[in-house]
Amino acid sequence: xxxxxxxxAPSPTGLLHSGNxxxxxxxxxxxxxxxxxxxxxxxxxxxxxxxPEYEKNIFEAxxxxxxxxxxxxxxSDHRARHRELLEKLIVEDVAYVSKEAPQAPGDRxxxxxxxxxxxxxxxxxxxxxxxxxxxTDLGDFIxxxxxxxxxxxxxxxxxxxxxxxxxxxRGADHISNTARQIxxxxxxxxxxxxxxxLPLILDKAHKKLSKRTGAKALTEYRDIGVLPEAFLNYLALxxxxxxDDREYLSRDExxxxxxxxxxxxxxxxxxxxxxxxxxxxxMRKLSVDxxxxxxxxxxxxxxxxxxxxxxxVPLLKERAxxxxxxxEMLFGELSCLFAKTSLDHTLLLVKExxxxxxxxxxxxxxxxxxxxxxxxxxxxxAVKEALMPLADLEEAKGKGGRGALLWPLRYALSGRxxxxxxxxxxxxxxxxxxxxxxxxxxxxxxx
RNA sequence: GGCCUCAUCGUCUAACGGCUAGGACAGCGCCCUCUCACGGCGUAAAUCGGGGUUCGAUUCCCCGUGAGGUCACCA
Numbered sequence: 001x002x003x004x005x006x007x008x009a010p011s012p013t014g015l016l017h018s019g020n021x022x023x024x025x026x027x028x029x030x031x032x033x034x035x036x037x038x039x040x041x042x043x044x045x046x047x048x049x050x051x052p053e054y055e056k057n058i059f060e061a062x063x064x065x066x067x068x069x070x071x072x073x074x075x076s077d078h079r080a081r082h083r084e085l086l087e088k089l090i091v092e093d094v095a096y097v098s099k100e101a102p103q104a105p106g107d108r109x110x111x112x113x114x115x116x117x118x119x120x121x122x123x124x125x126x127x128x129x130x131x132x133x134x135x136t137d138l139g140d141f142i143x144x145x146x147x148x149x150x151x152x153x154x155x156x157x158x159x160x161x162x163x164x165x166x167x168x169x170r171g172a173d174h175i176s177n178t179a180r181q182i183x184x185x186x187x188x189x190x191x192x193x194x195x196x197x198l199p200l201i202l203d204k205a206h207k208k209l210s211k212r213t214g215a216k217a218l219t220e221y222r223d224i225g226v227l228p229e230a231f232l233n234y235l236a237l238x239x240x241x242x243x244d245d246r247e248y249l250s251r252d253e254x255x256x257x258x259x260x261x262x263x264x265x266x267x268x269x270x271x272x273x274x275x276x277x278x279x280x281x282x283m284r285k286l287s288v289d290x291x292x293x294x295x296x297x298x299x300x301x302x303x304x305x306x307x308x309x310x311x312x313v314p315l316l317k318e319r320a321x322x323x324x325x326x327x328e329m330l331f332g333e334l335s336c337l338f339a340k341t342s343l344d345h346t347l348l349l350v351k352e353x354x355x356x357x358x359x360x361x362x363x364x365x366x367x368x369x370x371x372x373x374x375x376x377x378x379x380x381x382a383v384k385e386a387l388m389p390l391a392d393l394e395e396a397k398g399k400g401g402r403g404a405l406l407w408p409l410r411y412a413l414s415g416r417x418x419x420x421x422x423x424x425x426x427x428x429x430x431x432x433x434x435x436x437x438x439x440x441x442x443x444x445x446x447x
Numbered sequence: 448g449g450c451c452u453c454a455u456c457g458u459c460u461a462a463c464g465g466c467u468a469g470g471a472c473a474g475c476g477c478c479c480u481c482u483c484a485c486g487g488c489g490u491a492a493a494u495c496g497g498g499g500u501u502c503g504a505u506u507c508c509c510c511g512u513g514a515g516g517u518c519a520c521c522a
Contacts (some may be wrong), residue, residue: 005450005463009520011521011522013521013522028476043522044522046521046522047520048521049521049522088463100520101518102520103520104519104520107519107520108520111520124450126453126498130455131451131452132451133450134450136451137450137518138518142519142520144521145519148519149520151519151520151521151522152521152522153522155522156522171516172451172452172453172515172516173515173517175451175452175516175517175518175522176450176451176452176514176516176517176521177517183477185448189513197452199452199453200516202457202514202515205513206515207515208515208516234459236457236461237460237471238459239459239460240460241460241461243461244461245461245469245470245471247459247470247471247472257521263452264459265452265453266452266453266512266514266515267452267453267456267515267516268459268460269458269459270458271459271472271473273472273473274459274471274472274473275472276472277471277472277473277510278473278501280473315484317485318484318485318486319483319484319485333483333484342462350481351481390452402480402481403479403480403481405481405484406480406481407481408481409481410481410482411481415514416482416483416485417482418482418483418484419482419483420482420483420484421480421481421482421483421484421520424483
């Protein structure tokens with residue numbers, strides 16, 4: 001059995017989106033599952049639209065996703081070979097130079113066309129089964145603008161054969177191109193690869209994902225702090241499933257389980273919310289050090305005590321779905337961990353009962369005493385055990401409930417109406433800092 | 448419009464022709480709770496329609512319908 005060789009063949013004419021990289025992921029997983037080769041070929045035959053920065057972006061993305069190519073090609077490097085075969089076809093009169101009336105700016109007065117004999121071309125798609133196309137209506141299609149400028153169909157047929165590609169895994173939007181490419185292969189006597197056309201990924205409007213309609217470039221997801229393992233996981237399960245109930249698979253598990261026979265035929269809608277949910281799963285699996293590295297807040301560490309940051313990681317894992325969201329929290333609702341915020345006198349008294357004036361202050365004093373009695377480095381659970389009995393105390397009972405005490409405490413510690421619970425805050429801040437903040441609150445009440 | 452392809456909850460999907468059509472994400476509700484989040488429990492939600500084949504169709508066949516793709520001197 002010949003080893004599998006798959007390829008990812010993007011054209012560097014723009015930033016690639018999730019749909020493009022999903023085909024790369026499937027091609028990679030398929031090759032690696034069988035221990036075969038994964039090739040990346042940059043299809044830059046359109047010299048006018050191909051840009052080096054787009055090519056750079058593609059490789060950046062593949063590095064980020066960790067989809068290393070066993071071999072890398074640039075289609076334009078094969079110009080001599082393409083020319084040789086083009087000349088051969090012309091000599092054999094399978095192709096011919098045709099005079100044209102240019103229709104659009106940039107059109108040539110002379111192109112190379114394939115002498116199409118017509119008839120039905122059929123192939124067996126690994127995913128969809130038999131697909132037949134009547135190529136008669138294709139006419140004598142163009143295979144090159146000139147001897148040195150082959151067009152996509154021609155270059156693909158030649159390169160796939162020259163590079164030993166056994167499986168062409170690409171989007172279903174290429175189905176109708178396949179017959180044309182087979183025609184060229186046959187004329188050139190090239191081996192015919194197996195084809196697997198993947199279901200398309202659709203946007204919310206159920207249209208093919210495209211940058212024109214707002215699909216994000218993959219690197220945008222990287223930049224807002226999506227983990228590559230999450231992206232890989234989510235995209236692999238869009239149009240494929242491992243055959244069991246697993247929803248979260250590591251890259252090794254994906255390679256092990258991947259199988260073209262379980263690829264869906266129907267297209268799938270890209271759901272960012274689910275991607276973020278998968279991302280949260282993988283964020284939670286990160287070690288504290290790795291998590292902080294991904295946070296990438298190095299420049300602000302003078303503001304953020306690094307020990308405090310470490311202690312905040314569990315809170316961030318609990319809340320954030322992306323690292324940019326985590327950063328927002330750090331500077332927003334969790335900023336109270338790193339700096340005291342000014343307290344609003346009326347907010348502090350929000351749970352004060354009119355019939356029991358001074359209750360808030362007395363509660364905070366009792367809490368302050370209880371906090372000082374706590375040993376250093378206690379868990380949130382231990383803090384809760386120590387403070388909860390106070391919250392249930394006589395004076396707080398009735399209408400105010402535990403909130404009569406817990407609210408001023410949490411507000412004194414965080415300066416915010418929304419924040420983690422007070423026990424967690426104490427355990428993170430340390431009781432010295434916690435006591436100092438409570439004292440500050442008491443001082444405000446005394447004024 | 449021609450040609451090609453596809454069709455299970457809102458979304459991603461599972462179900463040798465045979466359980467009450469299962470799971471996940473998102474909803475919703477309850478619990479936990481001073482808030483936010485987490486968590487726990489629960490709930491709603493689907494086989495596009497019509498014909499066949501069969502003892503029995505989500506599953507196989509046909510016809511509709513719908514959706515998408517493609518019809519470049521772009522890939």
